[in-house]
Amino acid sequence: MSRVLSVANKLLSIRGGIDITDGDGNLAYRGKGQFAAFSPTWRVYRGDNQVGTIRRRIFALVPTWDIAGELGGFMIKRKWFSFTRKYYAVGGPADGATVTGNLWDLKFQVARAGQTLAKARGRLLTMRDRHDVEVFHQPELFVVFAVLVLQMDRRDERSKSLHED
Numbered sequence: 001m002s003r004v005l006s007v008a009n010k011l012l013s014i015r016g017g018i019d020i021t022d023g024d025g026n027l028a029y030r031g032k033g034q035f036a037a038f039s040p041t042w043r044v045y046r047g048d049n050q051v052g053t054i055r056r057r058i059f060a061l062v063p064t065w066d067i068a069g070e071l072g073g074f075m076i077k078r079k080w081f082s083f084t085r086k087y088y089a090v091g092g093p094a095d096g097a098t099v100t101g102n103l104w105d106l107k108f109q110v111a112r113a114g115q116t117l118a119k120a121r122g123r124l125l126t127m128r129d130r131h132d133v134e135v136f137h138q139p140e141l142f143v144v145f146a147v148l149v150l151q152m153d154r155r156d157e158r159s160k161s162l163h164e165d
Helices: 140-164
Strands: 003-009 017-021 027-032 041-046 049-056 064-069 074-078 086-090 098-101 107-112 115-122 130-135
Touching (some): 027 140, 049 140, 074 140, 130 140
Antiparallel strands (some): 027 041, 086 098
């Protein structure tokens, strides 16, 4: 049976925050950023319990995030030369899983070994960045980490483009 999660960036959050609610609107997970000069560590919570951390590597040939927590340690890397967003997992329970987005960042899919783990679609005309994610297969926490990496990467790109203008 699938479960629908709704992912939303917090408005006016200095350090950054992303809430993930279930189909009934209850908080399922929360990602919290922290101040850091170059590479902040994001902590992921289920209720009051920390279930993992995500940290972007500063010096890497391709954008890479190190993830540690309940699922063990693994990495999510972004493919560099692609018209759409493409990420892949290295190590951990979802080794070889891919996250593929569309050209406008409104839809993406998480898959592993030919099996779709989750599909997501963005909502248009909302005040904050929002996606509904339908999780079909476990591990759900891997899907949560992948969605948070995607959101953090998009946020970083937007802030870079604002500083370049």
